[in-house]
Amino acid sequence: MIVTSDFENIKINNQVYLKPEYLIHPYVSGNKFRKLKYNLIEAKRLNKKTLLTFGGAYSNHIAAVASAGKNLGFHTIGIIRGEELTSKIEANPTLRFANSCGMQLKFISRQDYKLKTERNFIEKLNAEFGDFYCIPEGGTNDLAIKGCEEILLQADHEYDYICCSIGTGGTIAGLINAALPHQNVLGFPALKGNFLREEILKFAKNKNWQLITDYHFDGYGKTDAQLIAFINDFKKKYDIPLDPIYTGKMMFGIFDLIEKGFFPQNSKVLAIHTGGLQGIEGMNLKLKQQNKALIV
Template sequence: MNQILPLELPNGISLEIKREDLLHPFISGNKFRKLKYNLLQAKSEGLETVLTFGGAYSNHISAVAYAGKEQGFKTIGVIRGDELGDKITENPTLKFAQDCGMQFEFVSREAYRLKTEPDFIAKLKDKFGSFYLVPEGGTNEYAIKGCEEILTDKDANFDFVCCAVGTGGTISGIINSALPHQKVLGFPALKGDFLKDEIRKFATNQNWELVTDYHFGGYGKVNEELVQFINQFYQQTQIPLDPIYTGKMVFGVIDLIQKNWFLDNAKILMIHTGGLQGIQGMNTILKSKNKTLIEVQ
């Protein structure tokens, strides 16, 4: 569903947002897309357990846990930070995943860096038996296939398609399905230029660019300006934005519009990739620092 934004924009520019966050109440946005073909593949291989990786407030962990519950898979989450093992009830994401039946394996940050190493995976198989492995963030060839379905024929009239970038999977699928006249703009939620190489592993076209000025200090980092923007945007549009991904992307797009970055009369589509479950965790952090909270329902 595309939604026209009730905002006054200069130079004849039109701006719409694709509400991927409304795809499913718990398997949100791009996570729904990424898991679709992965879970079909797990079933085709006859595997009953799905194992994946994530941090304390991971949208991916939350989505995998619910998808497993919904589709009859046992789920295992390898969680970054062994200190979190006795703090599950204090963490809304981990509590939700546990309530969905996910089993956790908490590991140190040092050990977590080895998550793609064969020896690390072998030890997990020794402990848990056979499983279908979904990488951190869910990005692999099956995820790209799912994300290629985000754009439809109804989106052919847009000049620019904009989305947040985490692991690079969502934007890769969008790049592959974008039309020749469309430019795909990615707004990384973390610092660093390494994402270009990750995207090139999966993206088949050259019609894209990363806009790296709106990460707000890095992954999971926010400031007062971003929180105030998210709250104001919700008041104006009744559309909630998460602070880790989509909120930063929407902030960036509107800022670029105000700076006359886009051509006159440009038609822009923003992809809302979901992740709203992360608001509660972010507000927990903001509250502990006596900062302004994200006020969306």
Template sequence: MHKELNSFFTQDFISENQQVHLPALEEKKVELYIKREDVIHPLVSGNKFRKFKYNLLEAKNQNKKVLLTFGGAFSNHIVANAVAGNLNGFKTIGVVRGDELAKDLEKTLATNATLREAYKNGMTFEFVSRTRYRDKSKAEFINQLKEKFGDFYLIPEGGTNEFAVQGCKEILTRDDANFDYICCAIGTGGTISGLINASEKHQKIIGFPALKGDFLAEEIKKYTIKSKNWSLVNEYHFGGYAKYNDDLIRFINDFKKQTNIQLDPIYTGKMVFGILDLVKKGYFKKNSKIIAIHTGGLQGIAGFNQKLKQKNKAIINYL
């Protein structure tokens, strides 16, 4: 690893596999473990650490001084980019969806813990309209950003590229070879692609997309070398990205009480809900072992709870 990278990013983290004990699992004779990638770092946790590791190295090798990326107002990716960049001597720029947030930046930072943390770590914001944000992958938009900010190393929304997939391969270790199923929540497809590439022949990789649509399968195929040992389960997105219902919030709170493992409502909460529902339906073979990857994302709960309070809904019990 490049000597100029912060020592935190040169470490080879091996996360604990924590077993979950619940009546449904015992009844169906299925073992479930959670790989605790969420404890790597409070803000650069889980798959964010894995995705940034080799991207930061590549940015250093290209002698880049600035990292630029994209995300929403409560994006784990935005704040992780700011913190990772700050730790490694990069300036950071966040292109954030929602130009209304720029009208009163002081108020935005006061009421948004995610952007406040990113700002505290030196990130410069470029707030854009939702319409313009859709052009984030177009060359014309990228060139306009270069005209405004100069040269930068671009990390795509969600962080998925070949370097991210390389980092996500390191989530699995030799000791994980005894699991029959590897489960993962999916945003942009980078994490599951790394897991697929690192998996053993006998293992089945199951992805739980947080978004509607069938486009993710094609994205994953771009980065994977295996095609027959993975599948996507599309029934547990709860209506789409950042969508939820009372059952999901109740499930997350109950799971925390029963296991002392905190899940988030965007990714891991939906994944574990789906896994346990499939267990009850007999989807997993008897006496099989499942490992579910906890990809972090817990910092976004504060912002999510703000929205729940505004709607007079029950909040996620998060300390």
């Protein structure tokens, strides 16, 4: 699998710069590459032949594991939330892509999916599929944090604020650990609720961070006309695509905070573009069904 992370930060305006992690790889992009890097190395070291992981219908993580597994010679298994999706693989761009990469998909109920971290549930999967290397939902574990700590480079020391979107909390934990004392790490959750703080604290070593919880747009996978218009306008102005689940909400939040005077004058803000662009097609399918404006 050929990847590169040698991309310069992009100047958006006099205060905001963007780190284009989405350019690392067309399918294993952004934080998914960072999270998988050392997990895949460990799977190889343990001589594992199969990767098993978890995700929802439009999961960036599922798509990334499927692509990485295909390129590196692993058999991959995706445990997918929602039994009703069994007959909808071809209609779902993420599942269709994962399937085309050779990923074996197993659909389970939402109730059973809640058991995904329990030992008995994992043992049942072992009995069904044999030996495998298990990667948690979203990819977040100690090895994933190690990979995410490599996002920030020496050239990024000049920034006062480091911003990223949050799903499971692994990426921001790595950024927190790698940030310098003078840098503030801001996380923009894509989900409602305060549970993420506890998840982040499992891995984060420093205290120079905070969650900005006002830009989830009513929850995970939710959008509105204002957000879609912002994403399309951003693409038109800067030729940079944003996904509607994560980076679109983060960038909307950053611009709104600037207007509200949140950032001190002359401070420099670095926004981490964590990828997730494969999710645009699925979101557009939903928007089209609702007769709403699409992401261009």
